[in-house]
Amino acid sequence: xxxxxxxxxIDRRWIFLTIAIAVVIPFFAPLGLPVxxxxxxxxxxxxxxxxxxxxxxxxxxxxxxxxxxxxxxPMSSGVLRHAFRKDIPVIVxxxxxxxxGMAESAILAAAEEFGKEYGEDYVFxxxxxxxxxxxxxxxxxxxxxxxxxxxxxxxSELPVMEGIRNYDDVSLLIxxxxxxxxxxxxxxxxxxxxxxxxxxxxxxxxxxxYPYLDAGQLVGLLGGMRGAAEYERLIDRPxxxxxxxxxxxxxxxxxxxxxxxxxxxxxASRRAxxxxxxxxxx
Amino acid sequence: MGHDRGRLRGARFVTGxxxxxxxxxxxxVCAATLSAQEPIEPAVPESLAAPxxxxxxxxxxVEDTPNDRGASVNVTWELxxxxxxxxxxxxxxxxxxxxxxxxxxxxxxxxxxxxxxxSEAPNNEPVYYRVAVGxxxxxxxxxxxxxxxxxxxxxxNDDRVNVLIAVFIxxxxxxxxxxxxxxxxxxxxxxxxxxxEVDNAVGRATEMGKPILYISGLSTxxxxxxxxxxxxxGEVAKRTAEYNTRLIVPCADPIVMAxxxxxxxxAYAKVGRPDSYxxxxxxxxTRSQFAYVAGVNGIMVRQRPATILYMGxxxxxxxxxxxxxxxxxAIQIAGTDAVTQLPFFITxxxxxxxxxxxxxASAYLSREPVLLGGLKGQDTLKFxxxxxxxxxxxxATLAATxxxxxxFMTPLFITH
Amino acid sequence: MRRQLPLALCFIFGVFTAIQYYVxxxxxxxxxxxxxxWLMTLLAFAFLLGxxxxxxxxYHKLRDRAPDRGFSLVVFAGLFTMIGLGFIHPDHHxxxxxxxxxxxxxxxxxxxxxFSLLAFYVASAAFRAFRARTLEATxxxxxxxxxxxxxxxxxxxxxxxxxxxxxxxxxxxxxxxxRGVMIGVGLGMMATALKIMLGIERAWMGGSD
Numbered sequence: 001x002x003x004x005x006x007x008x009x010i011d012r013r014w015i016f017l018t019i020a021i022a023v024v025i026p027f028f029a030p031l032g033l034p035v036x037x038x039x040x041x042x043x044x045x046x047x048x049x050x051x052x053x054x055x056x057x058x059x060x061x062x063x064x065x066x067x068x069x070x071x072x073x074p075m076s077s078g079v080l081r082h083a084f085r086k087d088i089p090v091i092v093x094x095x096x097x098x099x100x101g102m103a104e105s106a107i108l109a110a111a112e113e114f115g116k117e118y119g120e121d122y123v124f125x126x127x128x129x130x131x132x133x134x135x136x137x138x139x140x141x142x143x144x145x146x147x148x149x150x151x152x153x154x155x156s157e158l159p160v161m162e163g164i165r166n167y168d169d170v171s172l173l174i175x176x177x178x179x180x181x182x183x184x185x186x187x188x189x190x191x192x193x194x195x196x197x198x199x200x201x202x203x204x205x206x207x208x209x210y211p212y213l214d215a216g217q218l219v220g221l222l223g224g225m226r227g228a229a230e231y232e233r234l235i236d237r238p239x240x241x242x243x244x245x246x247x248x249x250x251x252x253x254x255x256x257x258x259x260x261x262x263x264x265x266x267x268a269s270r271r272a273x274x275x276x277x278x279x280x281x282x
Numbered sequence: 283m284g285h286d287r288g289r290l291r292g293a294r295f296v297t298g299x300x301x302x303x304x305x306x307x308x309x310x311v312c313a314a315t316l317s318a319q320e321p322i323e324p325a326v327p328e329s330l331a332a333p334x335x336x337x338x339x340x341x342x343x344v345e346d347t348p349n350d351r352g353a354s355v356n357v358t359w360e361l362x363x364x365x366x367x368x369x370x371x372x373x374x375x376x377x378x379x380x381x382x383x384x385x386x387x388x389x390x391x392x393x394x395x396x397x398x399x400x401s402e403a404p405n406n407e408p409v410y411y412r413v414a415v416g417x418x419x420x421x422x423x424x425x426x427x428x429x430x431x432x433x434x435x436x437x438x439n440d441d442r443v444n445v446l447i448a449v450f451i452x453x454x455x456x457x458x459x460x461x462x463x464x465x466x467x468x469x470x471x472x473x474x475x476x477x478x479e480v481d482n483a484v485g486r487a488t489e490m491g492k493p494i495l496y497i498s499g500l501s502t503x504x505x506x507x508x509x510x511x512x513x514x515x516g517e518v519a520k521r522t523a524e525y526n527t528r529l530i531v532p533c534a535d536p537i538v539m540a541x542x543x544x545x546x547x548x549a550y551a552k553v554g555r556p557d558s559y560x561x562x563x564x565x566x567x568t569r570s571q572f573a574y575v576a577g578v579n580g581i582m583v584r585q586r587p588a589t590i591l592y593m594g595x596x597x598x599x600x601x602x603x604x605x606x607x608x609x610x611x612a613i614q615i616a617g618t619d620a621v622t623q624l625p626f627f628i629t630x631x632x633x634x635x636x637x638x639x640x641x642x643a644s645a646y647l648s649r650e651p652v653l654l655g656g657l658k659g660q661d662t663l664k665f666x667x668x669x670x671x672x673x674x675x676x677x678a679t680l681a682a683t684x685x686x687x688x689x690f691m692t693p694l695f696i697t698h
Numbered sequence: 699m700r701r702q703l704p705l706a707l708c709f710i711f712g713v714f715t716a717i718q719y720y721v722x723x724x725x726x727x728x729x730x731x732x733x734x735x736w737l738m739t740l741l742a743f744a745f746l747l748g749x750x751x752x753x754x755x756x757y758h759k760l761r762d763r764a765p766d767r768g769f770s771l772v773v774f775a776g777l778f779t780m781i782g783l784g785f786i787h788p789d790h791h792x793x794x795x796x797x798x799x800x801x802x803x804x805x806x807x808x809x810x811x812x813f814s815l816l817a818f819y820v821a822s823a824a825f826r827a828f829r830a831r832t833l834e835a836t837x838x839x840x841x842x843x844x845x846x847x848x849x850x851x852x853x854x855x856x857x858x859x860x861x862x863x864x865x866x867x868x869x870x871x872x873x874x875x876x877r878g879v880m881i882g883v884g885l886g887m888m889a890t891a892l893k894i895m896l897g898i899e900r901a902w903m904g905g906s907d
Binding site (some may be wrong): 012015016033039067069098104105130136137144151204207214224226249250251255258261262266 | 719727730731734735737738740741742744745789793798801802805806807808809810812813814816817818820821822824825826828829830839842843846847849850851852854855861865868869872873876877880
């Protein structure tokens with residue numbers, strides 16, 4: 001059997017194994033590759049940086065599910081840390097039922113790290129079904145959508161919610177989602193109410209959001225683990241995002257190598273077939 | 283009983299009398315205190331003139347918020363000279379129905395802010411505003427009173443006239459072509475290979491005695507892609523009913539499931555096989571993205587469907603689904619408007635409908651003239667948008683060279 | 699009547715929602731608020747609908763002794779364990795509660811693993827299907843390689859031109875193509891919505907007659 005036939009017929013499980021090894025090794029032997037910050041991430045950072053300490057709150061919608069949490073959790077942690085470090089009040093909510101646990105664990109970890117007090121510095125509103133209805137409802141009155149927080153406390157009893165009625169009283173909104181939640185926030189919060197929206201999405205979705213970025217409908221964008229790593233660099237606190245960059249670098253190189261190998265084998269086999277045809281063997 | 287009532291009345295009289303007296307007394311005390319303190323300036327603290335207070339904001343302007351639901355006033359001011367001071371604690375906005383007295387707290391704004399939107403102003407009553415600066419010691423210095431402003435609700439948002447005009451043209455185009463189609467006008471629709479293949483795919487499943495798996499995406503009913511997927515499901519179900527082939531529809535949203543059960547049931551009834559419909563074949567799995575993938579992949583591996591259709595909105599799960607489908611040897615037809623997922627479907631599926639082809643599918647499969655008319659209307663507006671893009675590109679290019687101004691284009695394209 | 703009523707409701711609520719976009723007056727917005735509240739309430743009941751369907755389908759599989767009924771047992775075990783854990787702890791979402799532990803230590807890793815399959819499938823699909831057969835496919839292949847390198851730190855190390863080229867690809871050709879598709883999709887969405895409101899498209903309620 002020729003090398004190209006062998007390569008073209010290779011069991012895909014060998015490829016899976018190569019990928020698995022390539023992902024794992026950099027975790028034990030970090031390469032420490034430097035991360036360069038790109039404009040969409042810088043813009044989101046600048047938007048948070050420009051917020052007033054103890055001023056209008058930042059609304060974070062942690063809309064990701066357990067599946068996409070490895071990619072999106074480093075982003076939400078980065079933004080939460082940035083906000084808490086700057087003493088910006090934070091309101092957290094979710095549009096996905098499975099986002100409840102994700103949002104809660106992210107905010108509890110960040111609040112503990114910065115010694116933030118529940119109700120005074122941040123609040124967790126929980127989940128409400130009906131994505132577009134929820135977003136539109138928040139534009140009219142937060143209290144009709146979330147009469148109480150996730151733990152049953154009426155919003156009127158929470159100091160951080162004092163004077164917060166709708167998007168007019170929220171400085172910036174950032175959504176983290178592995179589904180179309182970010183689009184919904186653009187359509188139903190930015191468009192009718194002019195709310196400034198930023199987003200963190202999975203790498204595979206990131207290219208979808210460039211038109212919104214270009215049109216100014218998104219103030220900034222974090223795309224995939226790379227986006228998280230860049231944000232971590234901006235707040236000078238490398239974590240899961242930065243750790244993942246080494247693995248991702250190696251994987252991307254391997255995939256390019258696989259494409260090259262696949263093409264080399266394909267062209268070699270095509271050439272051999274043509275030669276055989278010319279010789280009249282086929 | 284009567285006695286009790288009498289006693290109750292007596293008790294009421296006593297309490298009423300006491301309360302009334304106390305209230306009257308309070309009034310007298312209040313009036314006395316107030317008259318002793320004239321002139322009345324309750325909201326402006328005595329320390330207004332004290333030298334240690336921060337500089338007050340100037341130029342306080344007010345306007346009724348345009349195009350709003352009412353009860354809203356925009357207050358703007360120029361920054362206090364002490365905005366950067368360490369003692370500066372923010373701006374506080376006060377409202378009153380009287381230019382001199384009775385100012386109540388309306389809201390606050392942080393350092394560097396020059397605007398505040400008061401959303402609790404009374405409708406159709408003139409009010410006045412003052413903006414105060416607060417300092418770290420609890421002192422407050424007030425600006426001069428603004429002019430009077432009256433908040434009022436609007437019945438029409440004139441910022442959205444451009445959208446209204448565009449929608450009007452669109453509706454007219456759709457209605458015109460639908461009527462033309464009803465009138466028997468022949469409308470051309472180009473070939474969509476993926477949809478032509480649906481019949482063959484159903485036939486293949488029948489020959490092989492294997493089921494057809496229909497995945498209508500992971501979005502909810504509010505997504506038009508899901509509605510398009512449901513429309514296509516109706517047509518597919520008619521064919522599976524005719525051929526008596528099993529159709530499995532696992533759903534990721536309960537409302538979508540309820541609608542799809544109805545659609546499939548109707549389709550079976552329409553071709554005269556209501557008994558072949560099995561409600562358990564259109565079922566809910568989970569809303570959780572990858573748990574759904576696990577469930578569907580399990581069905582693929584166990585049931586080995588001959589044909590798999592992916593129609594609707596998909597996210598990162600598309601490739602995992604389509605690769606598993608390919609590995610069980612199914613014919614796969616996909617259709618989605620999720621642009622980022624298209625490369626995955628094109629790689630792993632036999633046929634892929636791109637973007638709006640998904641919306642055209644229902645009209646294409648059913649060949650109903652009115653639905654085809656809708657497509658024609660869509661094309662008309664797309665042509666108008668194409669022309670507009672060309673014109674605006676030319677204008678913007680000329681504007682960049684300084685030959686003309688493009689300011690006139692802004693209201694055409696910006697909405698609020 | 700069975701058809702007229704849903705069509706009438708669809709028309710009324712569709713037209714109202716379209717009109718309220720142009721009418722900011724609080725009297726109209728009051729109705730819109732109520733409508734959104736109804737919608738949220740309705741959607742909350744949908745979860746119940748889903749759970750009932752799930753239980754019914756798997757109960758039927760067990761009752762009919764379907765060949766793969768073992769999986770149905772797993773479904774019931776998972777469903778009732780989580781519901782049970784939610785009830786036994788007064789604050790089921792508190793950190794450290796059994797419900798929360800199960801969510802963070804069972805559901806999260808399982809789902810994340812499922813998502814990570816994507817990396818393996820992408821690699822295998824790229825190897826099998828990404829061929830420079832034609833000029834377009836070759837251009838696509840080169841663009842993909844540049845973007846893949848430009849999105850990871852190693853690209854910066856190889857040459858600062860790679861991230862620049864990546865940005866250009868994302869912000870110029872990608873953006874242009876995406877806008878083209880988005881305009882088409884947007885119009886398609888509007889047309890579908892309009893056809894449903896006017897009752898021209900009735901497949902969603904089972905057919906056209």
